[in-house]
Amino acid sequence: MTTQEWKFTAKDMAIKPDLFTSGHRACAGCAPAAVLRLVMKATRGPTIVTQATGCMEIVGSIYPYTSWNLPWLHTAFENAAANAAGIDAAIKIMQKKGKMSKEHIDIIALAGDGGTLDIGLQALSGAVERGHDFLFVLYDNEGYMNTGIQRSSSTPLGASTTTSPAGSVIPGKLETKKPITEIMLAHGMEYVATATPYYWKDLLTKVRKGLEVEGPAFLHVFAPCPRGWRSEPSKSMEYSKLAVESCIFPIWEAVNGIRQLSTPSKILQLAPQKKKPVKAYLEGQGRFRHLFLPKNSHVIDQIQSLTDARWAKLLKQCETATN
Amino acid sequence: MSSKDKTWKELGIAAVCYRPSVGFMTGDWKTYMPIRDLEKCTTCLTCVMLCPEDAIRFRPEHGKIEFDLGFCKGCGICANECPTKAITMKLPEDEE
Amino acid sequence: MTAKVIKQETTGMNGDEAIAFAVKQCDVDVVAAYPITPQTIIVEKFSEYVANGEVQTEFVCTESEHSAMTASLAASATGARVFTASASAGLALMHEMLFVTSGSRTPVVMAVANRALSSPLNIHGDQSDSMAERDSGWIQMYVENAQEAYDTTIQAFKIAEELDVSLPALVGLDGFTISHTLENVNTLSDDAVKAFVGERKYPMVTTHEGKQVPFKLDPANPMTMGPNVAPAFYFEFKRQQEEAMRNALIKIREINAEYAKISGRSYGNGLIDAHKLDDAEVAIVVVGSTAGTLKVIVDELRSEGIKAGLLRIRTFRPFPAEEIKNALKNVKVVAVMDKSMAPGAQTGTVFSEVRNALFDLKQRPLTTSIIFGLGGRDTAPRDLRKIYEDLMKAARVGQVDSLVRYLGLKE
Numbered sequence: 001m002t003t004q005e006w007k008f009t010a011k012d013m014a015i016k017p018d019l020f021t022s023g024h025r026a027c028a029g030c031a032p033a034a035v036l037r038l039v040m041k042a043t044r045g046p047t048i049v050t051q052a053t054g055c056m057e058i059v060g061s062i063y064p065y066t067s068w069n070l071p072w073l074h075t076a077f078e079n080a081a082a083n084a085a086g087i088d089a090a091i092k093i094m095q096k097k098g099k100m101s102k103e104h105i106d107i108i109a110l111a112g113d114g115g116t117l118d119i120g121l122q123a124l125s126g127a128v129e130r131g132h133d134f135l136f137v138l139y140d141n142e143g144y145m146n147t148g149i150q151r152s153s154s155t156p157l158g159a160s161t162t163t164s165p166a167g168s169v170i171p172g173k174l175e176t177k178k179p180i181t182e183i184m185l186a187h188g189m190e191y192v193a194t195a196t197p198y199y200w201k202d203l204l205t206k207v208r209k210g211l212e213v214e215g216p217a218f219l220h221v222f223a224p225c226p227r228g229w230r231s232e233p234s235k236s237m238e239y240s241k242l243a244v245e246s247c248i249f250p251i252w253e254a255v256n257g258i259r260q261l262s263t264p265s266k267i268l269q270l271a272p273q274k275k276k277p278v279k280a281y282l283e284g285q286g287r288f289r290h291l292f293l294p295k296n297s298h299v300i301d302q303i304q305s306l307t308d309a310r311w312a313k314l315l316k317q318c319e320t321a322t323n
Numbered sequence: 324m325s326s327k328d329k330t331w332k333e334l335g336i337a338a339v340c341y342r343p344s345v346g347f348m349t350g351d352w353k354t355y356m357p358i359r360d361l362e363k364c365t366t367c368l369t370c371v372m373l374c375p376e377d378a379i380r381f382r383p384e385h386g387k388i389e390f391d392l393g394f395c396k397g398c399g400i401c402a403n404e405c406p407t408k409a410i411t412m413k414l415p416e417d418e419e
Numbered sequence: 420m421t422a423k424v425i426k427q428e429t430t431g432m433n434g435d436e437a438i439a440f441a442v443k444q445c446d447v448d449v450v451a452a453y454p455i456t457p458q459t460i461i462v463e464k465f466s467e468y469v470a471n472g473e474v475q476t477e478f479v480c481t482e483s484e485h486s487a488m489t490a491s492l493a494a495s496a497t498g499a500r501v502f503t504a505s506a507s508a509g510l511a512l513m514h515e516m517l518f519v520t521s522g523s524r525t526p527v528v529m530a531v532a533n534r535a536l537s538s539p540l541n542i543h544g545d546q547s548d549s550m551a552e553r554d555s556g557w558i559q560m561y562v563e564n565a566q567e568a569y570d571t572t573i574q575a576f577k578i579a580e581e582l583d584v585s586l587p588a589l590v591g592l593d594g595f596t597i598s599h600t601l602e603n604v605n606t607l608s609d610d611a612v613k614a615f616v617g618e619r620k621y622p623m624v625t626t627h628e629g630k631q632v633p634f635k636l637d638p639a640n641p642m643t644m645g646p647n648v649a650p651a652f653y654f655e656f657k658r659q660q661e662e663a664m665r666n667a668l669i670k671i672r673e674i675n676a677e678y679a680k681i682s683g684r685s686y687g688n689g690l691i692d693a694h695k696l697d698d699a700e701v702a703i704v705v706v707g708s709t710a711g712t713l714k715v716i717v718d719e720l721r722s723e724g725i726k727a728g729l730l731r732i733r734t735f736r737p738f739p740a741e742e743i744k745n746a747l748k749n750v751k752v753v754a755v756m757d758k759s760m761a762p763g764a765q766t767g768t769v770f771s772e773v774r775n776a777l778f779d780l781k782q783r784p785l786t787t788s789i790i791f792g793l794g795g796r797d798t799a800p801r802d803l804r805k806i807y808e809d810l811m812k813a814a815r816v817g818q819v820d821s822l823v824r825y826l827g828l829k830e
């Protein structure tokens with residue numbers, strides 16, 4: 001892994017042609033779409049993208065139109081990582097046999113939280129264990145949005161979805177968010193990181209670092225969905241910033257298991273008074289509106305204490321960092 | 324001929340896409356449109372980077388930012404994130 | 420100009436080993452597979468070849484069959500020649516991806532060591548697994564013995580990769596009966612097989628860049644594969660697959676004949692293999708290894724003056740309806756033996772399709788369905804001989820005993 005610090009300047013990135021183009025059919029204010037656009041900006045050469053079924057896969061490939069200006073493969077929902085495995089195997093051997101030019105090709109597997117944490121977990125774990133050379137990018141909008149906002153294991157505690165609705169007896173989802181990055185780290189991966197699109201430079205750098213790994217790398221990107229979260233489309237980037245500021249979604253990277261907080265989260269470690277209460281994040285999101293009823297206030301307390309506990313644990317895990 | 328009229332013999336195999344999506348204008352989705360105060364714009368390019376549609380483009384040859392209303396869906400992220408509040412979202416009739 | 424029959428080596432191999440050997444010779448780029456009895460010997464043998472540097476193949480031990488088919492499809496989409504193998508529950512787990520692989524028009528070749536499906540669990544041979552996948556859009560060819568397993572695997576790559584076919588192909592061999600039974604197998608030289616199979620060619624497609632390029636993932640020619648299509652389009656792509664199957668009917672015959680020139684072995688006309696059927700009064704139709712035993716029975720009966728015949732269906736998909744109709748039209752009574760069962764269908768799967776093929780004949784044979792051999796239930800030669808005797812009786816009285824019966828069932 002190279003230690004070079006990439007400097008992605010806005011000017012350079014702004015004029016780089018988009019590989020995920022205009023004309024896609026995502027909702028107005030869709031953060032996953034912005035994430036995909038940014039991820040594609042960070043590519044460094046010949047790239048093949050493979051994607052799991054989901055919002056971003058659908059909106060960019062409505063036949064006969066395509067928003068993808070590179071080779072792109074979709075097959076099914078649970079197997080983005082297995083697609084990547086097949087592509088990786090094919091490239092390796094065909095280059096060895098002289099059936100394909102020897103120029104390096106990066107492989108990016110894209111999936112939502114459904115296609116990563118739930119139905120996609122097996123293929124992901126298998127591909128990572130076998131050491132295929134690919135970057136897996138999870139765009140996490142915390143639900144199965146494309147099929148109508150059903151809960152996933154990435155949906156946070158208390159969120160109202162169509163399969164974990166806030167009713168008169170049950171206040172939304174009762175389970176906590178599955179810690180996918182911990183699962184990925186347990187595989188012993190060379191590079192695991194989290195990012196949000198608001199801090200786009202950080203996101204681009206992490207994509208590039210993931211691509212540089214010769215082997216599997218995993219990037220978990222937080223991506224608000226105004227439709228599913230019943231939040232303002234104009235605030236999708238604001239929420240991705242609030243998530244960091246309230247420690248709901250800290251951003252960090254782990255190189256060979258050694259974790260380091262990224263600057264926006266590091267600031268909160270050094271100046272804890274800047275940490276915002278989770279209420280500031282939950283407010284304005286329709287999926288959490290029921291939590292502001294007096295009878296559900298205990299859930300907000302639960303969310304706060306879970307967030308604090310996870311943050312404290314993360315700080316401890318980062319203590320072993322070299323700087 | 325509209326794509327929808329093509330027979331099974333005319334369509335290529337395996338549904339390989341044959342039109343780039345830049346041929347599909349999403350601009351008519353918008354309710355609000357972004358209006359810019361050019362005096363406040365510092366060309367920080369935040370709007371260019373965060374627009375989910377690639378509907379805001381930077382033209383280095385004249386150092387200007389262009390809004391492509393043909394694709395802009397009116398989400399308002401640009402207005403919300405602009406550090407100098409150079410962009411406001413307005414209804415088209417308010418601008419006439 | 421006739422090609423000369425190539426000098427061949429004779430080696431003791433079981434069906435699984437014969438297939439692994441064939442794959443070794445076909446310059447396969449990627450093998451992505453998951454083990455399941457009774458296919459395991461194929462992947463184990465192939466792993467040995469890889470470990471000993473005898474093949475230039477990327478061998479991916481996927482974590483499930485679903486991922487095996489996915490990785491196979493994706494590798495094929497990237498331009499590689501791909502092989503995989505499965506059986507029973509593994510094939511069933513791939514079910515979703517079988518349809519996707521066919522719809523994606525990627526020419527993956529898969530060996531299936533036919534085995535019963537759960538529940539209850541049974542590791543022995545029957546054809547329920549691949550019969551259940553007959554709707555998936557895969558070419559399906561069933562072999563009679565290890566020799567044919569070797570020959571058909573080689574042919575399968577060529578058939579699947581034909582430009583106007585471009586469909587994945589399944590080679591079925593009866594679990595344990597063929598997969599694990601040692602036979603003398605005559606193998607061609609590496610060069611002969613390589614020359615026969617050739618290099619993979621790609622159909623041309625038009626991309627969103629307006630270019631006409633080879634159909635594969637290639638950064639030089641950006642292409643979107645696997646989009647979502649509206650009701651306005653889906654039907655047309657399915658019709659394209661049907662057309663590819665119709666083209667396969669022709670190509671399978673051609674390739675069988677071409678292969679016969681260099682090997683000295685031809686399997687009927689490639690689609691169906693008829694044995695003493697020309698003037699037969701009674702006949703059995705069957706798929707797979709049972710045909711081997713039936714041929715011996717037929718010869719025995721013929722020596723006694725009984726006009727018995729046998730039709731082995733080698734290619735089940737595409738279904739060679741015309742050939743079957745022509746082969747059976749003068750037979751008085753036909754029994755179709757199914758080594759699989761679909762509860763609720765009342766009669767066998769192959770039976771239904773054969774009967775369908777015969778329906779338009781002005782003079783139709785009497786037909787009867789026999790379900791047999793499920794879960795590895797053995798069928799003795801005397802039971803098979805008895806079927807012919809029953810058919811002779813039916814020919815005399817002008818009526819079959821029953822529409823369907825279960826041979827070997829304890830009832």
